Amino acid sequence: MLAFLIRRLVQAALVMLVVASIAFLMFRFLGDPITNLLPEDATEQDRAEMSQKLGLNDPFLVQYGRFISNVAQGDFGQSYRNNRPVSDLLVERFPATAELVLVAALLSLMLGIPLGIYTALNPSGWISQGLQIISLLGISVPTFVTGILLILIFSVNLHWLPSFGRGEVVDLGWWTTGFLTVAGLKALVLPSVMLALFQMTLIMRLVRAEMLEVLRTDYIKFAHARGIPNRIVNFKYALKNTLIPVMTIFGLQLGGLIAFAIITETVFQWPGMGFLFIQAVNFTDVPVMAAYLVLVSLIFVVINTIVDLLYHVVDPRLRMERPSASRGV
Amino acid sequence: MKTSGLVLAAVSAMALNVGGASAETFRLGSSGDLYGMDPHSMTDSFTVAFLHHVYEPLVRYDASLGTEPALATEWEWVSETTARYHLREGVTFHDGQEFTAEDVVASINRAIHPDSPVRGNMAGVIGAVAVDDFTVDITLEGPSPLLNNYLTNIYIMDRGWLEEHDSLDPIDAQKGEEGYTTSNANGTGPFILKSRTPDAKTVLTVNEGWWDEPVHNLTQIELNPINSDATRVAALLSGELDMIFPSPLQDARRIAGTDGIKVMQAPGLRTIMMGFNLSDTLNNSDADGNPLKDLRVRQAIAESISYDLLHEKIMRGTSRSAGTLVAPDVSGFDAEVDAISAYDPEAAKAKLAEAGYADGFRLAMNCPNDRYVNDAEICQALSAMMARVGIEVALTTETKSLHFQRARAGETDMFMLGWATLPMLDGFSVLSAMLHTPEGQYGTWNPGGYSNPEVDRLTTAVAVELDADKRVEMTIAALKIADDELAWLPLHQQPLSWAARDVVEIPQTADDKPRLWLAQIAN
Numbered sequence: 001m002l003a004f005l006i007r008r009l010v011q012a013a014l015v016m017l018v019v020a021s022i023a024f025l026m027f028r029f030l031g032d033p034i035t036n037l038l039p040e041d042a043t044e045q046d047r048a049e050m051s052q053k054l055g056l057n058d059p060f061l062v063q064y065g066r067f068i069s070n071v072a073q074g075d076f077g078q079s080y081r082n083n084r085p086v087s088d089l090l091v092e093r094f095p096a097t098a099e100l101v102l103v104a105a106l107l108s109l110m111l112g113i114p115l116g117i118y119t120a121l122n123p124s125g126w127i128s129q130g131l132q133i134i135s136l137l138g139i140s141v142p143t144f145v146t147g148i149l150l151i152l153i154f155s156v157n158l159h160w161l162p163s164f165g166r167g168e169v170v171d172l173g174w175w176t177t178g179f180l181t182v183a184g185l186k187a188l189v190l191p192s193v194m195l196a197l198f199q200m201t202l203i204m205r206l207v208r209a210e211m212l213e214v215l216r217t218d219y220i221k222f223a224h225a226r227g228i229p230n231r232i233v234n235f236k237y238a239l240k241n242t243l244i245p246v247m248t249i250f251g252l253q254l255g256g257l258i259a260f261a262i263i264t265e266t267v268f269q270w271p272g273m274g275f276l277f278i279q280a281v282n283f284t285d286v287p288v289m290a291a292y293l294v295l296v297s298l299i300f301v302v303i304n305t306i307v308d309l310l311y312h313v314v315d316p317r318l319r320m321e322r323p324s325a326s327r328g329v
Numbered sequence: 330m331k332t333s334g335l336v337l338a339a340v341s342a343m344a345l346n347v348g349g350a351s352a353e354t355f356r357l358g359s360s361g362d363l364y365g366m367d368p369h370s371m372t373d374s375f376t377v378a379f380l381h382h383v384y385e386p387l388v389r390y391d392a393s394l395g396t397e398p399a400l401a402t403e404w405e406w407v408s409e410t411t412a413r414y415h416l417r418e419g420v421t422f423h424d425g426q427e428f429t430a431e432d433v434v435a436s437i438n439r440a441i442h443p444d445s446p447v448r449g450n451m452a453g454v455i456g457a458v459a460v461d462d463f464t465v466d467i468t469l470e471g472p473s474p475l476l477n478n479y480l481t482n483i484y485i486m487d488r489g490w491l492e493e494h495d496s497l498d499p500i501d502a503q504k505g506e507e508g509y510t511t512s513n514a515n516g517t518g519p520f521i522l523k524s525r526t527p528d529a530k531t532v533l534t535v536n537e538g539w540w541d542e543p544v545h546n547l548t549q550i551e552l553n554p555i556n557s558d559a560t561r562v563a564a565l566l567s568g569e570l571d572m573i574f575p576s577p578l579q580d581a582r583r584i585a586g587t588d589g590i591k592v593m594q595a596p597g598l599r600t601i602m603m604g605f606n607l608s609d610t611l612n613n614s615d616a617d618g619n620p621l622k623d624l625r626v627r628q629a630i631a632e633s634i635s636y637d638l639l640h641e642k643i644m645r646g647t648s649r650s651a652g653t654l655v656a657p658d659v660s661g662f663d664a665e666v667d668a669i670s671a672y673d674p675e676a677a678k679a680k681l682a683e684a685g686y687a688d689g690f691r692l693a694m695n696c697p698n699d700r701y702v703n704d705a706e707i708c709q710a711l712s713a714m715m716a717r718v719g720i721e722v723a724l725t726t727e728t729k730s731l732h733f734q735r736a737r738a739g740e741t742d743m744f745m746l747g748w749a750t751l752p753m754l755d756g757f758s759v760l761s762a763m764l765h766t767p768e769g770q771y772g773t774w775n776p777g778g779y780s781n782p783e784v785d786r787l788t789t790a791v792a793v794e795l796d797a798d799k800r801v802e803m804t805i806a807a808l809k810i811a812d813d814e815l816a817w818l819p820l821h822q823q824p825l826s827w828a829a830r831d832v833v834e835i836p837q838t839a840d841d842k843p844r845l846w847l848a849q850i851a852n
Contacts, residue, residue: 032734038372042449043770081364082527148559155567163563164555165529269555271529279528279556282699284730 008308012301017068019297023290024067033080033284054080067290076291081283086291090273095175096166097272100264101257103192108199109250113243115200116207121234123212131204138201143260147194147267154190162187164269191268195261199253206249210242251307255300353852354549355833355845358561358573362528362554367510368484369440369447369499374751377482378842382533382550383423384484384516387414387433388477392836392847394658394754396477400428400485400517406795409472416463420540422487423514423521430459435488435497437467445499450482450752452770472793474800475753482752490515519543519846520550528554544847565590565828571850572835574843576828578647578702584828596649597825598656598839599749601701603694603711603818606742607777613693613723613742616686621742625684627815631670632677633718634711639820643706647824653808654748654759656822658839661756661804666812677718689719692742696724697732701747702823708745739776746774747823751840756804760788764811779816783807 034050051057055066070077076086119128138146155163167183169176178184214220215238223233262274269275273292280288359379364371368380381389387401401414420428437457441448453470460466467476491497494509514522519541520533533550535543553570555561558577565573566587576584576592585592605621606612620626636650652669655662681689696708705726712722725741726732736744750758765771765788766780787807794800811817825841835848 030730032730035730035733035737038446043773046449148563151560151563151567155569156563159567162569163567164560164569165553169526267557267560269528269553269557269560271526275528275556 004312005309008305012305015301016294016298020068020071020290020294021064023293024064027284027286027289030281030284030286030289033286037080037283071290071294076294077287079280079285079288081280081285081288086287089276089288090291090295091174093271093273093276095177096270097258097261097265097274099178100188100191100195100261100270100272101254103188104195104199104257104261105250105254107192107196108203111196112200112203113207113246116204117211117234117239119204120208120211120215135201135204138197139205143194143198143263144267146197147190147264150190150194151267161189163190166271191264191270194267195257195264198260199250199257202253203246203250206246207242210245211238214238214241248307251303255296255303258299259296353547353850354551355547355572355848355850356551356553356570357843357845358553358555358564358570360554360556360558360561360575363525363531363552365511366514366522366525367500367508368486369436369445370508370511372447372450374749374842377752378840379552380484380514380516381518381842382520382845383514383518383522384486385518386481386484387416388480390481390754390838390840392838392844394838394840396481400433404477406472407466409795410469412467412469412473412476413460414465414467416465417540418463420517421538422490422517423536424487424490426487426489426515428485428487428517429462430465432485432488433457433465434459435491436485437465437483439486439491439497439499440483442499447483451479454479472795474791474793474795474797475755475757478753478755485517486510487515519545523549541846544849545845546849547845550845562828565830568830571833572827572829572843574825574827574841576826578645578824578826581645581647581826581828589831591829591831593827593829593837594647594824595837595839596647596656596822597749597841598658598751598754598822599701599747599841600651600654600656600822601704601707601745601747601820602651602654603820604736604744604746604777605779605815605817606739607779608739611692611742612740614691616690620684620686620690621692623684624814625680626686627818628670629677629680629684629718630715630720631815631818632673632680633714633720634670634818634820635672635714636669636821637672638714639707639710643703643710644821644824647826648702648821649824650821651819653812654763654817654819655750655756655808656839659750659754659756660801661759661808663805663808666805666809674718681719686719689721691721691723693723693725694743695732695735695741696726696745697729698726700729700732701745704745707820737774737776739778744776746817748774749840754840756801756808757788757791760784760791760804760807764788764807764816777817779811779814781810781814781816784810784816 033054034047038046038050055063074087078084079086079089082089115131119131122128151163154161165187166178167187168181169178169184170180178188220233220238223237261272262277264270265272265275266278276288277292280292359375361375363379364373364376366380366383368377368384385399387399388396389399391397400417400420402417404412404414407413414433416428416430416433422428434457437454439445441451441454441456453473455468455470458466458468469476496508496510500508500511512525517540519536519539521536523532523534525531531552535548555564561573562577562580562584564570566584581592581594584590605627606619607622609619611619611621640646640648640650650669652667653662681687694708694712696704698705708724708726712724715722735741736746748759748763750756761771762774764775764779764784766785767775767778771788784807787803791800791803791807794803825837825839827837827843829835832851833848834851835843835845838844
């Protein structure tokens with residue numbers, strides 16, 4: 001188990017190094033940040049000075065080495081545009097994204113699972129058919145379109161919910177939350193629905209497919225044959241086995257939610273990390289972009305590693321040490 | 330019965346108003362956020378414009394873009410290199426401190442500090458000295474006719490407050506400094522900073538003790554940056570905002586068609602133009618040498634362009650076609666120079682043949698696609714029009730940071746540039762940056778390498794000429810030469826587009842700066 005853990009950690013570190021390198025290389029092609037940072041009528045001397053300050057005059061390898069060694073120490077440098085340490089900016093923006101993703105995840109689970117069960121148990125009912133069609137739309141319509149539609153209906157026409165921002169937030173010191181005010185909660189509704197929609201339809205379809213599969217297996221048939229009530233067979237026996245793969249997928253999709261939040265945050269001017277990233281792209285703010293990419297990949301790597309470890313805990317077959325590994329001196 | 334109906338209507342109107350704000354709160358939606366509250370730490374024109382609500386300069390632009398007294402009441406030149414400003418008495422900062430000459434001296438020295446990003450906007454200023462409590466001398470390297478124009482952008486901060494918060498020197502953001510002044514403010518302006526959340530909301534409350542007679546009827550200003558065009562428009566239509574700027578041009582008709590909403594459009598100061606590569610060879614061409622160096626070829630290009638088509642089809646009738654490099658509000662504009670070359674593809678072909686390019690030639694054109702109004706569309710239209718007279722255009726449109734990098738490095742044959750002459754609002758801006766031969770402070774934006782000794786001479790003369798009439802005359806003369814020689818190809822002034830609720834009254838100035846201290850919300 002320990003050997004496995006160490007192997008996984010080394011792999012994770014390698015992945016992070018590769019991501020950081022790719023991020024660095026990519027941003028070499030994004031153009032010149034200086035034009036965006038200086039006024040139009042800046043002189044050549046101003047440009048040279050700025051370039052010197054940002055360390056853009058150094059040879060490529062020096063810049064790369066400095067970047068990697070700083071990143072390894074968790075230092076992403078200064079944001080060109082905001083003039084502040086990138087890590088401060090990310091820490092400041094994290095609560096907004098975390099709350100949005102949390103609500104979206106809960107929404108997609110609490111709606112996706114019951115709907116999936118319903119459509120599996122009543123596969124030919126017209127409600128199920130309707131849900132299936134709607135879920136297809138949910139998967140295929142781009143999220144920014146749904147976002148704009150939600151704004152059009154609930155903000156512009158009905159005036160029920162705000163179209164942008166986080167509403168009022170309460171400052172808890174190191175965390176700002178929108179959960180404690182009415183305006184904050186209202187502001188959460190549309191963006192979290194937009195973000196949840198894709199995940200929700202995914203979970204619904206997954207639950208339905210898995211459940212139909214399980215309902216066809218022998219032990220369910222035997223359970224029915226023994227006269228066990230449908231409710232117990234469906235929810236106690238079938239559902240349990242359905243949810244194992246669903247939970248796995250959901251865990252992996254959490255990373256996707258954080259990544260997808262970029263679009264939601266842009267549409268709703270949600271002051272989170274994804275929005276920070278988009279702003280950074282507009283200003284060629286390389287340090288912020290690099291930090292965001294590294295952070296998001298870190299989240300993916302951590303979730304994946306945890307999922308792998310959980311498999312080991314859950315499934316005894318994987319825990320068997322392979323002979324080659326146990327023989328090592 | 331009647332009364333209760335009214336009450337009901339009022340209550341439901343309030344319920345509909347999602348923001349829940351009173352009528353005298355002005356909720357402004359902008360496309361980007363402020364860079365911070367420190368007026369000497371950035372040159373971003375929107376930030377500088379908005380900070381004018383909190384901080385004030387010695388001299389300010391009025392609603393017709395002329396200069397008028399602000400914190401200084403009058404001024405005169407004591408010598409060729411010294412300008413004396415007499416300050417307004419009885420002005421207090423938001424924290425209650427009295428405004429005196431000390432504050433002006435500290436602010437000007439802060440703005441021209443070597444670490445200050447705004448020092449470029451104070452060309453030639455050496456320093457400031459207090460003569461007495463309400464008189465300040467500003468010393469310069471030489472005569473500077475544009476000093477007042479420069480000063481409109483230099484805001485006055487409180488010396489005591491700066492000292493107290495260890496901020497007398499400007500913040501050098503790139504060294505990792507984040508000053509107290511980035512998120513706090515103490516000015517003399519009509520509004521006081523109440524709260525600020527970057528990228529989310531900045532709130533100002535009215536300054537009851539403002540020295541000037543308020544024209545506005547506002548009690549509060551909320552600035553809401555909303556990056557996405559669609560969301561910004563939706564927020565206005567849903568009643569969450571009182572005004573948005575910019576308002577997307579392509580949605581203008583739909584927005585204007587909404588009850589209770591109006592669109593305000595006017596040509597702005599920013600002139601959109603094409604630059605020519607005038608070096609010895611083109612980057613992407615099958616012609617020998619550089620055909621663009623031949624004036625007849627540049628004239629042929631100008632004649633191949635239908636300004637009417639650009640104006641009507643691409644800009645939907647909102648732009649102002651331009652024949653000179655500065656907008657009508659800018660000093661140095663002359664209606665005669667502004668005459669536009671006639672659309673005449675036959676004459677263009679004849680000129681090309683005369684220059685030895687009867688079969689045409691190929692060149693590369695580069696444009697940004699996220700910087701100016703319809704920038705990429707304009708270039709597509711241009712390349713189609715030029716193709717008709719035989720010039721084959723290899724068009725590249727890309728993000729602004731790549732575009733300007735390439736244009737500045739001279740890696741293109743024709744490129745797009747927009748120039749608003751801000752902050753100085755004077756033709757000298759064009760002369761010094763775009764027309765003077767590149768050397769030292771001059772020619773920063775002249776990568777095409779246009780060079781004319783007479784233009785150079787006029788530029789350096791305009792820089793120090795204190796006689797306003799002579800200055801304008803020389804500026805016009807230089808711009809006339811540039812026009813005759815087609816140093817650049819001016820296209821149009823792109824439109825400003827704001828949208829607001831009907832109850833909002835605000836002057837729309839060509840410099841695209843909403844001045845909310847001149848705004849009224851009718852109730």
